[in-house]
Amino acid sequence: MKVNRSNLISIVSLIVTLFLNTGCTYVLNITETPALQMGSPLRSVEPKTFAFRDFQDIRGVEDPSLMIKIGFSTHSLDQPPAIFIADRIKKEFERNGHKCVDASSKAKADFIVDGKIYKMSFQNIHGTWIMTQIAKAGVKLTINRVPSESGVFEKSYEGEYTSKSAILTGITEKLGQAALSMIKDISTDSELIEFIKK
């Protein structure tokens, strides 16, 4: 079978492109996704100080930042979820007039916040024509009043963002939306507000 020169170049280009695209590591700049801007009942509480302990990632995965593997390419967050989510929660408290400190700093605080990341994922489900992309985030918060015998609040919060498209785009934005949705749930949770107000 005769193969002309232009077709040969096309085939070689295609193979090279596929090879380059499938063997890459993509960094998802999750830290650059927008923070919440909506009104929050957290604003109605008089300013408190929250001391944050380091959040734990309890998903039991080898690489917590890895979100999805497509072929030989990997898409990883620029910051591990345990750090990114804790940071977003701190920002949300601060946006609403509260103060956040590091628990290790021994600074005087009204509450000590612990967090366990149990969900942070991105799925791409192939349909006949359209792909469904599901981004998920989940954190279990434990908030201890200081002194600790004065009460503890424990609750899990989840966020999800689902979209459909023919091409796989915007992984970072979709993960950001899932995280945002989870933070929104924390920020508007009447049970949490009641606990902080007490």
Add this chain to the structure above:
Amino acid sequence: MKDSLFTTFVHGSARKLRLLPKARWDRLFCIVLALLMLSCATTIPKETYLTSANLSGISRVAIIASANAPDVTYSSSNMPTSFMLFPLIGILPAMIEGAAKSGMDAEHGQQIGKRVDLTGIEYKITEVFAGSIVPAGHFKAVERIKNKNQDEQLLSTSGYDAIIRLTVSEISLDRMAGDYVGLHIHVQGQLKNLRSGQIIWDREEIVTSPESHQLDYYKENGLKELNALLEKAGKKLAYDFVYLK
């Protein structure tokens, strides 16, 4: 090799279809495919947040709510979700069963979707939203307008300064895992200054039921679940007014 596999496929299909000449069909197919891919790509909506400065001069506000018929498309496991929404609208259980057995096509589902009591949904979202923003005291009067197609110019001449549109754009049941499905709604809120014509608030809330259940659960509790989600979404949107900086 004269043609690539792609053009051979396209030309072959075109000839079979006897539609267009070879060259034009080739281009047309590419354009249609590109447009399809672009149209299918989801873009994350850009929201406009409220500021107290934007609310100055607005005292009388009209609220118009509208709801789109429930999503009657198929879920990922090729099971129509339409029939699951029957209980939400109070149709007899017998009809639910009947629809579940016979309604395995989208067309049938669409007919059913049209029967949903959208007025009740619109009333609920307005009640929750207005019930939250009125005590915040930003406006002297907040009134519900039932006519969804009310002319904005007429509203302006009637003394309204702004219009808030609440749109329940999506109500659907999504398959979560196995037989378990979760209810989810998508609500949009928009505030337009009728004097300037400017949209000063544009936000969306997607709320999903905290737990997924089997279909039977929704036959009994569908309306309760839907109301809970409408309440949650309405309150979240109203927080922008209640806790305005």
